[in-house]
Amino acid sequence: MxxxxxxxxxxxxxxxxxxxxxxxxxxxxxxxxxxxxxxxPKTVAADALPTAQINGVVWSQVIVGNTVYVGGEFTKARPSGASAGTSEVSRNNLMAYNLSTGVMTSFNPSVNGVVRAITASPDGSRIYVGGGFSTAGGVSRTRLAAFSTATGALLSDWKPTANGTVRALGAFGSTVYAGGSFTSISGQSRQRAASFDGLTGAVGAWKGTIPNGAVNALTVSPNGDRVVIGGSFTSYNGATTPGYGMAATDSSTGAGVTWNIGKLIKNAGPNGAILSLTSDADGVYGTGYDFGAGAMFEGTFRASWSNGNTVWIEDCHGDTYSAVPVGDVVYTTAHAHFCGNIGGPPETNPRSYHRTLTFTKAAGCTIARNQTGGSYFNFEGRPCPTLLAFFPDINTGTFTGQSQGPWNLAANSQYVLYGGEFTIVNNKRQQGLVRFAVSSIAPNKExxxxxxxxxxxxxxxxxxxxxxxxxxxxxxxxxxxxxxxxxxxxxxxxxxxxxxxxxxxxxxxxxxxxxxxxxxxxxxxxxxxxxxxxxxxxxxxxxATGAAIKTAPDQTITPDAPANAPDATLTPDVAPVPDVAPLRDVAPVPDVAPLPDVVPEPGMQPEPGTKPVPDDVPAPLPEVPAT
Incomplete structure (x- = not known):
């Protein structure tokens, strides 16, 4: 381990x-x-910093300078420390707060439907939002809108439309990329992937043939030549290897390009999907969920920009919703309940969850054979990252009915931000949003x-x-x-x-x-x-037994009173596991050559067994019709 x-x-x-x-x-x-x-590498400290709160769920966050823009499904926001229903102000599905202080800003665009995705222009002068809304501030905007970061105003010169929910956004240069479940953009045929001019909103040439499912995530390469997409679609431009749940595309035309990890990780259809994609100069980081036939991956992967080769896989069991690289660390959010095959937490009964697993960016171990049985794919022998000690407790929320807590991550060199539907962090009430900081600016009181x-x-x-x-x-x-x-x-x-x-x-x-x-x-x-x-x-x-010994008596000092952890007023969501025997060591393997990517045989069925309890499957994400 x-x-x-x-x-x-x-x-x-x-x-x-x-x-x-x-x-x-x-x-x-x-x-x-x-x-x-x-x-x-060091992680951020586990002290939960005071942060504005919301009364629903956060689906997306983006940092622009010292401002955090937050999108989701909520109607109210309130300061840190305020109980639900108190000190609330109106914030419909889109809001912002100060990154350094956690205090809400005056940004209040009042979007009338769910916000699923936010991205910023490369120069930080505007944010683009996508989702299932039909108005912003009472002005017609059909599932896409842009706002000035200087004034917070809705931009009148950017108003493309989509006929289905927009779930992913990215920007490079003067181009904005979108993915979702739409089939038409501004009256032009675009199957679940489209691009726009970042200033005018004119529809671009980037497109692909995606006949079903949805594009949940996308990320653009550092030089802007490729866009990687992920979701529940079962083919891309007629190809399935890659193309089944994931594809790399030419950023100008949408033509498919080599993406080798898509030959190994195949998550799509009704029982699985790629849920997030993020990237930096060192590669692409993706997460997914699996709930049966047609899917096989629940953790996080890192792939190289060069042909999409597999760098590592963390095969923790439990759907993983978001990952973000920061320096030499990769933060994730999930409801992981077993990481024993990479030297991490074991399966417990009753089940316990770790929602904030954090890893090295570099590979440092080798995946062991799955120890829990069931229908999990066997990634044994492949490189994995090293688990780092960052374990803040974030509880399960109730807003979506999907029995999850955090859904989304954003970060920069000083802060890591979690957003979701949780209501308690480190046994203190904190709803929907929370910040963690590097130790040089954190309280370090955990x-x-x-x-x-x-x-x-x-x-x-x-x-x-x-x-x-x-x-x-x-x-x-x-x-x-x-x-x-x-x-x-x-x-x-x-x-x-x-x-x-x-x-x-x-x-x-x-x-x-x-x-x-x-x-x-x-x-x-x-x-x-x-x-x-x-x-x-x-x-x-x-x-003591034995003979009496004549010695100078011990100095008598009143023992310290038993200390109580400052957050011991609420029951943790992740309970300590009593007397867990150490798992077998997972030996570090420097300079491991990745195994060749393989294609699961057609019609391959998972190993027989019982899949984890139903809270492992996200409920369908409803479309919100524009009105």
């Missing part, structure tokens, strides 16, 4: 969880000050989480004049390595370190020798994260 965590020091640090010995003894794993790899009797040592007397102190590791949302202090009668008598996560809490122990027989000793354990956040658990007492 290989995974890493952020450090408060300048050097970037890394750790590998290799064996139980690494958790015992003060000399093991000096991770923060002596990292085995100075190239392991400390060890287990408290009181949940962090109490077990004592035994293995031999005369000795006491064995045993405890379950604590865990932290954004640091894997914690320091432990053992207190005897209030005095620190032992310090050691260990690695843990909410899903992997090894048992640690230490034997205190030289204790006087017949004397009662009281022990506590204190956990400290690299930023100095501290929790001291409940105490336990035991009488």
């Amino acid at each position: 290989s995974w890493h965590f952020r450090s408060p020091v300048t050097a970037v640090v890394a750790l590998s969880v290799l064996a139980s010995a690494i958790f015992t003894g003060a000399g093991a794993a000096q991770a923060d000050t002596s990292p085995p790899s100075a190239s392991t 400390g060890p989480k287990a408290t009181g009797s949940n962090f109490q040592p077990t004592l035994s007397t293995p031999s005369a004049n000795s006491v064995k102190v045993t405890w379950k590791s604590n865990y932290d949302r954004d640091n894997a390595q914690l320091t432990y202090q053992v207190l005897r009668n209030g005095v620190v008598v032992r310090t050691q370190t260990g690695l843990s996560a909410d899903w992997h809490r090894p048992t640690l122990s230490w034997t205190d020798t030289g204790r006087s027989g017949g004397t009662t000793y009281t022990y506590q354990v204190r956990a400290i994260d690299p930023f100095g956040n501290t929790v001291t658990g409940s105490s336990a007492s035991i009488q």
Whole structure:
């Protein structure tokens, strides 16, 4: 099992969880000050920053300078900290807030239907929005509109129309690209993919033959020569390999071009789709869902811009909705319930979810054989990224009825933003939107989480004049390595370190020798994260056996009161897994040559088994007719 965590020091640090010995003894794993790899990236801190809230669901976000534009299905917005139904102002399906402060801006275009997609012009002077609306600010706009970022005004010179929902937008140079479930754009035939002049809205030449399904996502290459599309369509320009759920196209004509990962990952039809595509200079990052025959992928992939070759796949089970690269890190949002085949959280009963999994951009391990059975495709032997320690808790919302929390991610070099239908973040009420920041500007107050009797040592007397102190590791949302202090009668008598996560809490122990027989000793354990956040658990007492020893009495210090985590007022959506045995190690494989992409045989059926509970399937996304 290989995974890493952020450090408060300048050097970037890394750790590998290799064996139980690494958790015992003060000399093991000096991770923060002596990292085995100075190239392991840091994540943002897990502190949930105050952010404006909405009363529905967020489907799309884009950052333009210091402003975040947010689209979705909602009618009201309110400040951070305000309870639902209080301090609300009208914001119909489109709003904005200040990236640095989280405070809502005055931008209030009042769009009368769902906003599914937002993108910005390359110069940041305007945003383009798409969805299922028919008016913006009372002015006719049929599923497409543009706004000035300087004034917030609806732009009168950009008003193409679509006859079906627009679900994806991208821009390069003077061209805007759109995908969705439409078949006509401004009266011209365009099957689910179209382009426009970014200033006038005139329909462009880019198009393809997409006979069914929808285009859910698109991304444009750094030099603008290609547009990659993904969705539930089953062919593109008559081709299926690639073309089944995913295709790369010439950005001028729409002609298909080589896209090798589309020969391996085939998600389309009624039971699957590619749900998001994002990119940077290093490649394309895509996510998907699978709920049966015709689909086979639920995690995140990275493909190269050169021919779409597979760089890595993270095969966590549980639909993945969005991914965004930031530097050397890739953030995702999902409802992952099993990542054991890449060294991550195991399947639990009852099922628990990790909605904020984060990975290295580089490949660092090899996918193991699926351990859960069922109808999952076997990606065994292919490169995977390394899981990083960033585990904020985001709960399940109820607005869409699809039993999901976050749906969308946006980020820049300082902030990572989640949007969705969640109502609680890190056990504090926060609806629909939340920000996380790099540690240099974050509070860094997310400390060890287990408290009181949940962090109490077990004592035994293995031999005369000795006491064995045993405890379950604590865990932290954004640091894997914690320091432990053992207190005897209030005095620190032992310090050691260990690695843990909410899903992997090894048992640690230490034997205190030289204790006087017949004397009662009281022990506590204190956990400290690299930023100095501290929790001291409940105490336990035991009488030592053996002969009495005449020694100077211990200094008596009143033990610290059991610390309560500051957010312990609500039940976490992801419950710590008790006594989870470590999964088998997944060995890092530097410079792994990717296996050749393969085409699943026609008519291939998934391995027999039971697919996870029905909350793994997104409900159909309804069309909103224009009026």
